Amino acid sequence: MTAMLNVKDLRAYYGQVQALHGLSFALNEGSLTTLLGANGAGKTTTLRAICNMVRSTGAIEFEGKALSGKSTENIVRLGIAHVPQGRGTFTTMTVEENLQLGAITRTDKKNIVDDIERMYAHFPVLKERYTQQAGTLSGGEQQMLAVARALMLRPRLMLLDEPSFGLAPLIVRDLFKILGKINREEKVTILVVEQNAQLALELADQAYVIETGKIVMSGNAKEIASNEDVRKSYLGY
């Protein structure tokens, strides 16, 4: 298998403060990878660096193309969907408008209608509320909407930033089940950043652990989950 996303020696900066200190990792096509770590370890920064939303150096290659110097919107157009922390919902617009925005770069208008129906099949609750303002949805529903909006791009790679944040455990389980299904059935490579390590390791096949801007551990998700030392020292459960 070839790496779909290759990150080498990534360093990122907020003003004078360096947040990532030479981070390297790779994602295989079709994989579901999780990036774990404590608060402030640099997980969100890593995702933001991939989409050029923070100043960074190092090499990021997606399907053989270098991403450095490309604007966020052009990186998205290559097929990288990013569900940001806090979901990035367009709260004053309707659910359906949010979904249409997800497909705003696509030119195959006819398929967009079909894709919206497909999203309603994945997330029936969105169909019930498609004319409602997205801001009136519950947190869980907004997260479903954010994932659906990202899928409307027909992405090759989906980046998710703490999808479990602020959601009830039962809803998180639902959401992760859907993510697994999307990964298997729609062949979308997924990178999910999580604080909920236990759940993320159940879902993922690959895992990276990050601490103060560096990768400190990587490997098979099951193995990392079963290694008690790792769990205790890095993942805190």
Place this chain on the structure above:
Amino acid sequence: MELFTNQVLAGIATGAIYACMALAVVMIYQAIDHLNFAQGEMAMFSTFISWQLMQWGIPYWWAFLLTLIISFAGGILIERLLFKPLAKAPVLTNVAGFIALFAIVNSVAGLTWDFTIKQYPTPFGSSPFLGSQLISTHQAGMIGVTVGLLIALYLFFQFTRIGLAMRAAAALPESARLVGVNTSWMIALGWGMASAIGAIAGILIAPVVFLEPNMMGGVLIYGFAAAVLGGLTSPLGAVLGGFLVGVFENLAGTYIPGVGNELKLPIALALIITVLVVKPAGLMGRPIVKRV
């Protein structure tokens, strides 16, 4: 009673122009979070362009259409050259930019077309509208064009993909970029549209106030008052504000003793201050909530 109806209708007619100016102001405010002080001068310049085209023998409606296209392109050009580089600059830098633009456009217009007052034609004529003494055909035309413009804008923002992208870029720029919207060009497009809307306002009001480089000064202040009254975040509010300010201005001038024509302008300013004190978000605007 006839005086009252007459004043209300005349107020609605001039209110239509304030509504256009307010709309232009709101479009740029939504895109870059700044008030464009030069909006009126840009509109005046556009009106001069249409006048010049007509002087060269181009028929009214062709000149109108050409002016809209030129103004649209000009708005985009101003954004690209002047305000895109200032996007991350502090507020005061932007204010300085707007004032510079105001002064430059005003002087260039004066230099090119001089400061003498010029007649400007109306395509609607100025006979009584439908035989009624209450409102002239030109006033009816102003209302009609504004309402048509509003409907067109509503359809554009509600039902086209580019309109949706523009709304997204204005609401949440970062999220918009993450779905692939080129927010920088959406801002430029907003400038182009605001400039074209301003041109319509200028062309419609020119037969009433006559064409000269300072013709839009008062109109822009009313436009600001309208935008503030309606809420700077709401295009619909801006339009409603425009009509309300127009009617209010006329009624105050007629019925409040001592106001007359000379004191109408301070009334607009008093209105701005009152709204900002009593209801800062305006009639239809969303209150701005900042997380701290």
